[in-house]
Amino acid sequence: MKTWKTWGIVIVSGLLIVLSWITGSDLLMIAAAVVAGYQIAVSAIQALRIKMISIDLLVIVAAVGALFINNYWESAAVTFLFALGKALEKATMNRTRKALSDLVDSAPETATVLRDGEPETVEIWELTPGDVVLVKNGEQIPVDGHVISGTGGVDEATITGESVPAEKFEGSEVFAGTWLRSGVLRIEAIGIGSDSTLAKIIHRVEDAQDDKAKTQTFLEKFSKYYTPGVMIGALVVGLVTMNVELALTLLVIACPGALVISIPVSIVAGIGRSARDGVLIKGGEYLETSAKVDAVVVDKTGTLTNGRPELTNVDVLDPSYNEDEVLTLAARAETASEHPLAEAIIRGAENRGLAVEMVEAAEPVAGKGIRAQVDDRTIAVGSADLLDEIPEATRILELNEQGRTAMYVGVNGHPVGIVAVADTIRTDAPAAIKSLHDKGVKVIMATGDARRVAENVAAELGVDEVHAELMPEDKLTIVKELQARGHKVAMVGDGVNDTPALATADIGVAMGAAGSPAAIETADIALMADRLPRLPYALGLAKRTVRTMRVNIGIALLTVAVLLAGVLLGGVTMSIGMLVHEASVLLVIAIAMLLLRPTLEKDDTAADLPVAQATQEALTS
Template identity: 35%
Template sequence: MDQGITDRLKTAILLMALAGLVTGLVLHFAGQAALANLAWTAGVVPALIALVVEILRSIGRGEVGLDIVAALSMTAALVFGETLAAAVVAVMYSGGTFLESFAEGRARREMHDLLSRVPRTATRYRNGGLEDVPLDDIAPGDRLLIRQGDVVPVDGTVASDAAFLDTSALTGESLPVRLTRGADAMSGSTNAGEVFDLTAVRRAKESTYAGIVRLVEAAQRSKAPMSRLADRWSLGFLAVTVIIAFAAWWFTNDPIRAVAVLVVATPCPLILAVPVALVAGLSRAAHFGVLIKGAGPLETMARIRTLILDKTGTLTDGRPQIVSIDSRNGMDENDILRFAAALDQASKHPVAQASVAAAKARGLALPVPSDVTEIPGEGVIGCVDGRRIIVGGNGFVAGRVGTPSADDLAVAAGSVVVAVAVDGRMAGRLVMSDPLREGAGAMLDGLRREGVERILLATGDRADVAERVTEGLGLNGVRAGLTPDQKVLLVLTERKNGPVMMVGDGVNDAPALAAADVGVAMGARGAAASAEAADVVLLVDRVDRLVPGIEIARAARRIAVESVVAGIGLSVLGMIAAAFGYLTPVEGALLQEAIDVAVILNALRALQIKPREIAAPKTQPGTLAIAE
């Protein structure tokens, strides 16, 4: 049944039950006892019918829940003439289901906000003018106009000098991010600055935001294993309730005490607190840029004991950066970088783009190269400001300028050396490495505080590079040179130590992500295959978001369990009091209503979970090598 229709039906049943209760009270105090009983009964019948239908549906699905207790209490109250108690139970039960729907809606509000922000059209440049087109009509390479306040419709690169984007809805970042020309802009972020142009790099259905929306929808449809466990617990609680009610009737020969016992036990906090707390946890995690695909993965995250990390693009940044410039023949370092970066503008190779980014970061003006020839995997040749430039590997450049290949430069294991020649002479070399992600060390410390006992590195890179990565991090193990199936085997082997979380970003990580108890994908720049296989997607390109994600998962599960234990404990105490005659059916109904409201409000505390802030370390344990 459509969710909107279901919500309206719950509202209607609550209003009928409430109208019957109020009308009956008015008639009762007016001295019309018979009419009062009739009004109370009329208010109970719709709720009882809806309840019986739901019980039959549950039995058809093979589930036995505590709705049966509610049906028994209302039926018994009507049979034994306790129509006021039956009316209170009807209002209590219908009000509880209505409040549950309201609470889940409140918990999902941030997710609904995310969905509602999906743009439907975009403004595209065409034939010297602008046109509004549906998102499906946008193709890679289209130039789009992003006005102030617009939501970026597709993934693209900034085609203007600068752009200020608000990514808070996706990543939880409170301040807008400044992007320069050529920087990647993620769909779903909001333009918080002046108008800018965007060059589309993906179609709308393939963009980050569309993928996020699909994952959110899947998360909302999920049902947690803990909820199924609650259903199993409910059978035992149902048995205890019936036994106490029967004993109260048997030993006192007073059926009204049995009615009071049944009323106090209706409905059970198990069916209210668990889904509310876990859905609230999903919403809170999304606020911090951690998209968990369902309540099941969220609960499993709370029990993680082993973490396996991929290297390139996960523990490291995955993008090479210049760490030093070796100058030859008196050439200035900035001139070496400027000539190399100017020529590299014509190449899409990651190393070429790294030199361009480094030059722009230094404020160097980059002229447009001409007569460019790129030899794939080797290097680039062309002219910059009338001078002939060659950029590439040592052997490639040395062979074209007629000098021996120089290997005297001491570099860290796996670092990349880019040679630069100007007008037939070796000008210098750029040394590039893949740096450790900012905050990686603090993240690992935070994970250990959260109870993660084993942290391992799993990489397909060489052993010497892997050792360089782990230097100073205190990992429990390093596994290098692994193929995708060997990563899967590692995940399965580590399960003997408890639930395993695998974090990766590449296509080669997808099988291991699927095999892990919880797979986590770097969603900002990771491969689509890894995002599809994972249970959790980090929306922001920061692996340190794992810590608040696990904190939120554990806190949400703890709040759910607290609500269940407190609710059941109070209900059992109330049933015992009713069995000994200290509570009438009406008083029992009012007591249970208060218990239900209390556990739902307690479960909603998950929306206020505040994970500790992660401070970036002042120093990093070194720079890391690029995977080859």
């Protein structure tokens, strides 16, 4: 039933009641009851056809019964208030689904494609993978794809929930539905229309908001028996007391409307809020399970750390050199190496603004390091075996104990310094671990990395348990052991080698899932942005949603109990009961809508870094 028709029925019925009061006409009051009650009766009959006794049937039986005993006002009031409650309920449910409608509205309909080098505006469905799309400042990106030329800042809030624009450049990934806030981009189209990340998010949120929580399923089974029970109970009361009005009033009072709406409205609001903030929760059942999570198993590399080595230390051993000179020599020697650690040293030098020129000649030494010719000098970077003079090893052993890979830098066989690299801890990891601990969640690190490295990272972050040097199947064992000890376990993994553990955990979490449609579809919780603090946020939102569900159930049950007592003790009429009943429905909806308030704190990660640097780290981690 369309919105205008829903509210039209309410308005016409209300006007007829007012006119009846003014004129004293019972016919107008009966007409008001018929106008408001017609659609209720249709719904009740439709439910009966599928062998279901609905709340609508309770109301319509009470309204018709009131007409037969000449209580026209009660009949009109009951049907009018019920119709009004339904209209308000539908309006507020639409409001709670606004996150989904916002996503749908954000889907682009046209694109500027380059055909023979000339721009041409076409409908989205006319595009094919491989087309080159032109996007200018202020325009919406119409496809998923890769930037082939140009630079610009892209607002990705609809996908990742990030408030800070992400800097895009050649090779960067972009998503349909996002907005270019600066610059010009040429994009090779990959995901178009229903194949785009935005479309998959919309599909996931639609399914999730329609998915039922275990509590909701239980209440539906409960109401299956409750509603017939109420009708039988009212009939018995009527026969025993010979008071038809009392029996009809009991039918109205016992309507579990607030009870029925309390769960779905909370689920829709909670999942809608999380979707706005870049967290996709698979459905009501997973939302409820997430609220019970008290142990999180996380990988180290790429989750707690940045996932690539960075320069951490430059120590000077010869006072005739300074740090920049030692680092420049090491970086120049490493230009001839393809080792991942070489890249970290070169990048570290460039970040300090040092000039790193290619070496003239170089000789890799297997398992020891590299020797290179730099300005008529032989520069060695690696173990002490590459040096003629063996230095005192205290410092290098100290760095190794800290989980860092330390290397000597030598000039013509003489040690002049030490450089060390390590996979550095993500800037947002400490706050995320603290937030999980504040929520009473135990954090377990499970990694295939060396124990010494893992323990150093764990000590710095305050992780509760450390399991290192693991194979993928070992992570599965850890998850099972935690579950056997009574924990509800969430597993954060990359979805490839961690698949067994992700499937076994109570909740599987994919982080940085924006570029992975498969992760969006398969994960129980998909964190669209590569931001670890979104995990405690998601668990916290789940707890708030479940708490809201419980409060609403309590309000609904208390309202029914109080009204029943009022009817049996006298003083509560059919119309008063329906008024209080509908007020409780609106109260339940209003409480659920509090979940729509923004509560996600601004990520600290992007605040401390230039946009381009933050984006580059997200792309490479």
